[in-house]
Amino acid sequence: MTLTERQREIIENAVEIIARQGIQELTIKNLSSSMHISEPALYRHFENKHAILVAILEYFAGWSVGALTEIADSEAPPEEQLREVFRRHISHFAESPATSGVLFAEEIFKNEPALARTVLQIMATAERTVRGILQKGINSGVFRSDVPLDNLVMSTLGPLRLLVTQWRLRGYDFDLRRRGEALADSVVTMVSA
Amino acid sequence: MTLTERQREIIENAVEIIARQGIQELTIKNLSSSMHISEPALYRHFENKHAILVAILEYFAGWSVGALTEIADSEAPPEEQLREVFRRHISHFAESPATSGVLFAEEIFKNEPALARTVLQIMATAERTVRGILQKGINSGVFRSDVPLDNLVMSTLGPLRLLVTQWRLRGYDFDLRRRGEALADSVVTMVSA
Amino acid sequence: MTLTERQREIIENAVEIIARQGIQELTIKNLSSSMHISEPALYRHFENKHAILVAILEYFAGWSVGALTEIADSEAPPEEQLREVFRRHISHFAESPATSGVLFAEEIFKNEPALARTVLQIMATAERTVRGILQKGINSGVFRSDVPLDNLVMSTLGPLRLLVTQWRLRGYDFDLRRRGEALADSVVTMVSA
Amino acid sequence: MTLTERQREIIENAVEIIARQGIQELTIKNLSSSMHISEPALYRHFENKHAILVAILEYFAGWSVGALTEIADSEAPPEEQLREVFRRHISHFAESPATSGVLFAEEIFKNEPALARTVLQIMATAERTVRGILQKGINSGVFRSDVPLDNLVMSTLGPLRLLVTQWRLRGYDFDLRRRGEALADSVVTMVSA
DNA sequence: TATGAATGAGGATTCATTCAT
DNA sequence: CATGAATGAATCCTCATTCAT
Numbered sequence: 001m002t003l004t005e006r007q008r009e010i011i012e013n014a015v016e017i018i019a020r021q022g023i024q025e026l027t028i029k030n031l032s033s034s035m036h037i038s039e040p041a042l043y044r045h046f047e048n049k050h051a052i053l054v055a056i057l058e059y060f061a062g063w064s065v066g067a068l069t070e071i072a073d074s075e076a077p078p079e080e081q082l083r084e085v086f087r088r089h090i091s092h093f094a095e096s097p098a099t100s101g102v103l104f105a106e107e108i109f110k111n112e113p114a115l116a117r118t119v120l121q122i123m124a125t126a127e128r129t130v131r132g133i134l135q136k137g138i139n140s141g142v143f144r145s146d147v148p149l150d151n152l153v154m155s156t157l158g159p160l161r162l163l164v165t166q167w168r169l170r171g172y173d174f175d176l177r178r179r180g181e182a183l184a185d186s187v188v189t190m191v192s193a
Numbered sequence: 194m195t196l197t198e199r200q201r202e203i204i205e206n207a208v209e210i211i212a213r214q215g216i217q218e219l220t221i222k223n224l225s226s227s228m229h230i231s232e233p234a235l236y237r238h239f240e241n242k243h244a245i246l247v248a249i250l251e252y253f254a255g256w257s258v259g260a261l262t263e264i265a266d267s268e269a270p271p272e273e274q275l276r277e278v279f280r281r282h283i284s285h286f287a288e289s290p291a292t293s294g295v296l297f298a299e300e301i302f303k304n305e306p307a308l309a310r311t312v313l314q315i316m317a318t319a320e321r322t323v324r325g326i327l328q329k330g331i332n333s334g335v336f337r338s339d340v341p342l343d344n345l346v347m348s349t350l351g352p353l354r355l356l357v358t359q360w361r362l363r364g365y366d367f368d369l370r371r372r373g374e375a376l377a378d379s380v381v382t383m384v385s386a
Numbered sequence: 387m388t389l390t391e392r393q394r395e396i397i398e399n400a401v402e403i404i405a406r407q408g409i410q411e412l413t414i415k416n417l418s419s420s421m422h423i424s425e426p427a428l429y430r431h432f433e434n435k436h437a438i439l440v441a442i443l444e445y446f447a448g449w450s451v452g453a454l455t456e457i458a459d460s461e462a463p464p465e466e467q468l469r470e471v472f473r474r475h476i477s478h479f480a481e482s483p484a485t486s487g488v489l490f491a492e493e494i495f496k497n498e499p500a501l502a503r504t505v506l507q508i509m510a511t512a513e514r515t516v517r518g519i520l521q522k523g524i525n526s527g528v529f530r531s532d533v534p535l536d537n538l539v540m541s542t543l544g545p546l547r548l549l550v551t552q553w554r555l556r557g558y559d560f561d562l563r564r565r566g567e568a569l570a571d572s573v574v575t576m577v578s579a
Numbered sequence: 580m581t582l583t584e585r586q587r588e589i590i591e592n593a594v595e596i597i598a599r600q601g602i603q604e605l606t607i608k609n610l611s612s613s614m615h616i617s618e619p620a621l622y623r624h625f626e627n628k629h630a631i632l633v634a635i636l637e638y639f640a641g642w643s644v645g646a647l648t649e650i651a652d653s654e655a656p657p658e659e660q661l662r663e664v665f666r667r668h669i670s671h672f673a674e675s676p677a678t679s680g681v682l683f684a685e686e687i688f689k690n691e692p693a694l695a696r697t698v699l700q701i702m703a704t705a706e707r708t709v710r711g712i713l714q715k716g717i718n719s720g721v722f723r724s725d726v727p728l729d730n731l732v733m734s735t736l737g738p739l740r741l742l743v744t745q746w747r748l749r750g751y752d753f754d755l756r757r758r759g760e761a762l763a764d765s766v767v768t769m770v771s772a
Numbered sequence: 773t774a775t776g777a778a779t780g781a782g783g784a785t786t787c788a789t790t791c792a793t
Numbered sequence: 794c795a796t797g798a799a800t801g802a803a804t805c806c807t808c809a810t811t812c813a814t
Contacts, residue, residue: 022303024217028809038775040811049809106362107300110215120362144383151352151379158351159344169299169313186344190337190383199798221784231800233786238798242784408689410603414788424796426790435788492748493686496601506748530769537738537765544737545730555685555699572730576723576769585777607805617779619807624777628805779811786804793796 003055006045009035011055012098018056019101019168023108050112057118060103063092064122068129078137079192083184085130086160090180093164100168104161130156134191144193156187196248199238203228204248211249212291212361216301243305249295250302250311256285257315261322271330272385276377278323279353283373286357293361297354323349327384337386349380389441392431395421397441398484404442405487405554409494436498443504446489449478450508454515464523465578469570471516472546476566479550486554490547516542520577530579542573582634585624589614590634597635598677598747602687629691636697639682642671643701647708657716658771662763664709665739669759672743679747683740709735713770723772735766 003011013034017026028049032039046052067088071081093100102108103122109115134152137143143152163183167176196204206227210219221242225232239245260281264274286293295301299316302308327345330336336345356376360369389397399420403412414435418425432438453474457467479486488494489508495501520538523529529538549569553562582590592613596605607628611618625631646667650660672679681687682701688694713731716722722731742762746755 022300024304027807029807039809040776041774043810044773101300106358107215107294111217116362123359123362147379147382148375151376154352154355154376155348155380155383158353158355159347160351161355162347162351165299166316169309169316182341183344183347186340187348189340190348220782222782230798232784233801234799236785408686410690413786415786425788426797427795429789430794487686492744493601493680497603502748509745509748533765533768534761537762540738540741540762541734541766541769544739544741545733546737547741548733548737551685552702555695555702568727569730569733572726573734575726576734606803608803616777618805619780620778622806775814777812777814779809781808783807784805787800787802789801790799792798 003059004045007055010042010045011052011059014052014056015096015102016098018108019098053109053112053115054118056102057109057115057122060099061118061122061125064103065125067092068126072129072132078133078140078142079188081133082130082137082156082188082191085133085156086180086184086187089160089164090176093167094176094180097168097172100164104165104168126157127153137191141193143191152191156191159183159187196252197238200248203235203238204245204252207245207249208289208291208295211301212294215294243308246302246305246308247311250308250315253292253295254311254315254318258318260285261319265322265325271326271333271335272381274326275323275330275349275381275384278326278349279373279377279380282353282357283369286360287369290361290365293357297357297361319350320346330384334386336384345384349384352376352380389445390431393441396428396431397438397445400438400442401482401488402484404494405484439495439498439501440504442488443495443501443508446485447504447508447511450489451511453478454512458515458518464519464526464528465574467519468516468523468542468574468577471519471542472566472570472573475546475550476562479553480562483554483558486550490551490554512543513539523577527579529577538577542577545569545573582638583624586634589621589624590631590638593631593635594675594677594681597687598680629694632688632691632694633697635681636688636694636701639678640697640701640704643682644704646671647705651708651711657712657719657721658767660712661709661716661735661767661770664712664735665759665763665766668739668743669755672746673755676747676751679743683743683747705736706732716770720772722770731770735770738762738766 010031014026014031017030017034021030028039028042031052032042035042042052046055068085071084071088074081074084076084093103106116106119106123109119131149131153134143134149134156138145138149147155160180160183163179164176167174167179203224207219207224210223210227214223221232221235224245225235228235235245239248261278264277264281267274267277269277299309299312302312324342324346327336327342327349331338331342340348353373353376356372357369360367360372396417400412400417403416403420407416414425414428417438418428421428428438432441454471457470457474460467460470462470479489492502492505492509495505517535517539520529520535520542524531524535533541546566546569549566550562553560553565589610593605593610596609596613600609607618607621610631611621614621621631625634647664650663650667653660653663655663672682685695685698685702688698710728710732713722713728713735717724717728726734739759739762742758743755746753746758
């Protein structure tokens with residue numbers, strides 16, 4: 001499912017629209033006009049609107065799985081891996097703020113069960129990876145064991161999501177990297193034994 | 194801004210639709226037919242669709258502020274207050290699952306700046322209250338002081354939000370109260386000195 | 387077809403709306419709310435909207451026929467009678483500017499043949515009266531006889547209508563009486579032998 | 580602001596509808612069905628209904644300004660120019676009776692201030708041109724000087740408007756050209772010294 | 773590869789009117 | 794005499810999509 005150059009441009013524009021104006025504004029008309037092409041032209045590149053949404057999600061799924069796998073497979077100690085989970089996500093969002101509007105906005109895909117499932121899978125992958133990291137840390141005694149692993153996972157990903165959500169809702173008006181770094185420190189501190 | 198009986202019914206139906214099918218499906222047609230009335234009939238009770246969304250948000254804002262104020266004003270110790278924040282929210286969602294789809298789904302109101310602002314205010318109120326509780330705990334030495342207060346707040350509300358989000362996305366397929374209680378315990382543990 | 391007090395109020399309000407906002411804005415809702423009553427309440431006084439329009443026209447027809455007959459039956463010399471035609475119309479409009487918007491706005495009643503006919507009758511009555519006055523003047527040698535009577539009529543009523551139309555379109559921003567008086571003088575001058 | 584072929588067809592149909600049934604019947608549905616296309620198809624050619632009305636007015640404004648300028652710039656003597664003003668307008672209306680319903684029906688555009696202003700401008704242009712012609716005639720001693728110029732203008736345009744209005748209201752049931760020619764003669768006679 | 777023109781379905785909203793109270 | 798609640802029909806307009814070119 002590799003994308004053509006044009007397809008990439010399209011989903012970038014689509015993401016931008018979703019981020020800036022919400023999904024309700026992601027219409028074929030808006031999308032095509034943002035690309036300075038005609039509406040039918042879009043259909044040369046994607047079968048229909050659904051296919052565009054699918055591509056958006058797959059794009060993120062690919063990035064997410066890739067990034068998380070890389071982290072989990074690294075030699076770094078668990079605390080560092082945890083920090084890296086924060087760092088990678090936050091870097092990604094800081095570089096293309098638009099994406100944050102899509103990745104954490106599950107509502108968007110509610111109407112389309114197939115997409116909703118993909119979203120859940122992306123979330124599940126992230127959870128699984130973080131759980132793995134935490135488990136390693138617990139085993140090695142770096143992370144606390146007085147809290148159920150599941151809740152430790154929530155306590156890691158929850159704050160990360162909330163930070164990004166607020167950043168987005170507030171119009172990207174604070175320094176995400178700085179706040180993200182600090183939050184990662186705090187989370188690691190709280191998670192540590 | 195007290196609602197008539199009929200207005201309450203309408204926003205209940207609207208919330209239900211948003212929760213079950215997403216906002217894209219909150220159309221005047223769907224809403225009116227879910228109430229077994231004609232479309233124009235809705236306009237006797239709300240000036241327009243926007244007014245319905247406003248009413249939904251105000252309804253939640255009212256609930257939220259009320260609940261949080263009550264907690265903060267209680268005599269309970271900080272740990273207990275924190276647990277109560279979890280309990281109240283989770284009770285509310287468990288009783289009317291539909292509402293969770295609205296309260297944590299900021300995306301919904303993206304198109305309408307006035308509504309987006311209200312959402313931010315609701316979030317801000319929650320944050321302020323939790324910050325107050327945490328501060329009290331820090332002062333009394335119950336909560337840890339080695340983590341910036343802001344991040345402590347994120348580490349409290351982030352997991353709560355994430356839990357509810359997952360519950361919703363998974364079709365309410367787990368026992369929110371039990372998981373919520375456990376999560377509250379964990380969060381309190383992690384936040385404690 | 388005598389009107390109740392309430393009916394008179396209603397048609398006055400209706401005329402006001404037509405004058406200020408155009409017929410497109412003459413809706414039952416606008417009309418009832420301008421009277422601070424409910425919509426169904428209007429139906430106590432008029433069978434339907436059509437009946438309101440009929441009443442408006444009959445109201446004007448009555449005034450117009452009355453005024454013109456009085457003038458034609460007076461003992462005044464033709465020039466004076468002609469000036470009186472101007473004066474009476476202009477006084478009427480100056481006193482209730484709203485009415486000008488209805489009386490000369492034949493378009494308004496286009497959709498309803500019955501009403502269109504009434505409008506034509508009102509116009510025809512005015513023409514007939516003016517023709518009579520002019521004929522008298524021609525017979526007595528005061529008015530010129532080198533122009534067909536029909537055209538003399540047009541040259542009398544045409545300018546009057548145009549003056550009122552412009553006054554209305556320009557938002558009643560000039561002194562209708564003064565301009566009307568001057569115009570009457572000019573018309574009499576031009577019509578005189 | 581040149582129109583495409585299709586746009587011209589649309590405004591011709593729109594004018595026809597206004598003329599025959601009144602503006603109240605100029606709906607997107609009526610207009611599109613009169614063109615044997617679907618409603619949305621119209622929106623390919625005009626952004627919205629307002630734009631259609633604007634185009635109608637601009638079309639007339641263009642014609643009107645053009646015709647009047649041509650007349651005023653001609654070498655013909657003032658009496659002849661005055662007659663030409665009548666002739667050109669009347670020819671135009673006789674050829675496409677529909678247009679008369681729009682050009683002299685200011686009420687139509689009442690709701691839309693922008694359009695109302697355009698109507699006033701068209702009227703003002705006509706007035707200015709006729710005033711110029713009359714002034715020339717007065718200067719050269721052909722036209723009378725015992726009547727204020729303003730009123731002379733009213734006495735020229737007023738009858739012309741009234742004639743056309745009556746023709747339209749009576750369902751185009753008399754020979755406009757013949758009556759127009761005769762009226763022009765009469766007006767010139769009355770305006771002459 | 774691109775587009776101009778078109779469309780069926782549906783969007784929110786307003787209309788005049790009715791009816792039970 | 795008045796109203797709150799309701800409605801069928803119609804309003805303008807937008808949607809994703811198609812098709813001939």
